[in-house]
Amino acid sequence: MNYIKKNLTDIFIFFILVSVTFLHYLYHFQISLLNFYHLPIMISGYLLGRRLAILYAFFTVLLVWVFILANQSIYHALQDQFQFKIDLTLWGGFLILSGWAGSLSENLRAELRTSDRLRVELAQDKNNLKELNDKLNEANELLAEKVAQRTKELEESHEELKQLSWTDPLTGLFNRRSCEERFQNEINRFKRTQKSFSIILSDIDHFKKINDNYGHNMGDQVLVETARIIKNYSRKTDMVFRWGGEEFLFILTGTEINGGVIVGEKIRRSIEENEFLYNGNNVPVTMSFGVSVYEEGQTMEECIAVADENLYKAKRTGRNRVVSDQIQ
Known part of the structure; x- marks a missing residue:
């Protein structure tokens, strides 16, 4: 069940492709030899742009099922009067174009998301850098204080040693x-x-x-x-x-x-x-x-x-x- 939920989109695409294939072989529409390549064409569209390819494939299958299952006489009448025919290769082309457009759209959105993420990360890095700089300044000030204190202690010790070296320990002169x-x-x-x-x-x-x-x-x-x-x-x-x-x-x-x-x-x-x-x-x-x-x-x-x-x-x-x- 978890596998179905995680791969629901892929399963839905597979269903669409299988449906179109069966429709193609069960009902002998007037088609060209290129129609036999509709399956790889649709897969290519899916790979290029999943979301829009799904949308076009769905409406393609939906349209075919409406014509055939609802009333085949309407389909034949339209075909005879207007030379109307369902060319799956055409729909495959639409899928490729839609997939390409979907791919560009997704890439653009991905770049925008990446840009937004980078801006947020940059702002965080600036804040982190400011915090680190503040901590570094505090550490430097503390170090400077300790160095100054230590220098003073060393100078005092040096002066004491100097006085001791200049003073007679018995008389204090x-x-x-x-x-x-x-x-x-x-x-x-x-x-x-x-x-x-x-x-x-x-x-x-x-x-x-x-x-x-x-x-x-x-x-x-x-x-x-x-x-x-x-x-x-x-x-x-x-x-x-x-x-x-x-x-x-x-x-x-x-x-x-x-x-x-x-x-x-x-x-x-x-x-x-x-x-x-x-x-x-x-x-x-x-x-x-x-x-x-x-x-x-x-x-x-x-x-x-x-x-x-x-x-x-x-x-x-x-x-x-x-x-x-x-x-x-």
């Missing part, structure tokens, strides 16, 4: 490695403003004895406390470096030699008066200072060498003092 860049900045400032800056190189007196007598933990405590006192007597613009084991270097911006000596003396006195306790007992600690002022044309090494020479003089003349050969 700048280390010797970071001095060169800052010293060059001060030289550039001097070239622009012609304002001098002073250098102080200091050393804790008899620091080795402190380590030997009280241990390295006490020595570290002395270094940390000394760094704290130095920070208290330094301006925000000044820079203090842990230059070596117990040595400290000061860069005093915009400060002449007399000002450098004054700062050194304040720090010397404060350290001398400070209590460095070990098991409840005060450990006496003093420092010696060598001061120099930057002179035009000097390199960092040359300027520090002058301060180092003055520090050596302070050590030779009894320690716990500030020495400079450039006092005005």
